[in-house]
Amino acid sequence: MITTIALDLDNTLLNSAKEISAANQRVLTRLHQEGKRIVLCTGRPLPAIEHLLEQLGLTGPNDYSITFNGGLVQNNQTGEILAQTTLDKAAVELLTRDAAVRHYPLDVLGPDRVYSLTEFGQSKYEKFMNGKLKFAHINFADLPENEAFGKVVSAAPAEVVAQTRAGIPAEISEHFNVVPSRRELLEFLPEGVNKAVGLSKLLTHFGESMENLMTFGDEENDLEMIMQAQVGVAMDNAIPLIKDAADVITLDNDSDGVAVYLQKYFQL
Incomplete structure (x- = not known):
């Protein structure tokens, strides 16, 4: 069963205006309220995505984000670090x-x-x-x-x-x-850091595995999480490498591709 939905930001969840569309917000908020874990996966640090977390209501005690492209797994509410790999x-x-x-x-x-x-x-x-x-x-x-x-x-x-x-x-x-x-x-x-590594650590924390994961992405830094998830979804605007690795291709990021696929998969 899919318990966790992990989303890249730029050109995936976010449209060309760098915004979460009303449709994407509505569907993700509903799924989160129904108990699905919604995880933003990005190269940015947590302070740079706080406005997006607040928009989606991902501010509870069990809400986490994957930042630094998998190098940091952090609690959205407290900032507590679950896992971290760094450079000196x-x-x-x-x-x-x-x-x-x-x-x-x-x-x-x-x-x-x-x-x-x-x-x-x-x-x-x-x-x-x-x-x-x-x-x-x-x-x-x-x-x-x-x-x-x-x-x-x-x-x-x-x-x-x-x-x-x-x-x-x-x-x-x-x-x-x-x-x-x-x-x-x-x-x-x-070395060894990617989004799938961070997601695996988060899922292990909850006693789950990659079999419980659905991911959305468009670029090469999304490759491992697309390949290793139970359901890997590529955006229609994704690079060919990601489309080839994905289980399914949805609409592009300016056509509410995230919401469209989630509505179909979860029969909303």
């Missing part, structure tokens, strides 16, 4: 060496702010976040020594992101899960 400054330094040679921007996500590393050029990440996170513009040398970092991102034009990923040296690929979350954003996650 030494790991970030591996990326700075390559970025210095191949010239791509880096932003490091810490516990309460994003550190935009100024020596690697202007990043688009602050614009992407649209005021949802606090940013500090610093040199790598000033990055705190004792903080745990959720991930590192490179936000740049699509062609720069593609070139960056294509040329990743083995030293980095051995220590990071390097995956795009959109054409203009490359994510450097701790």
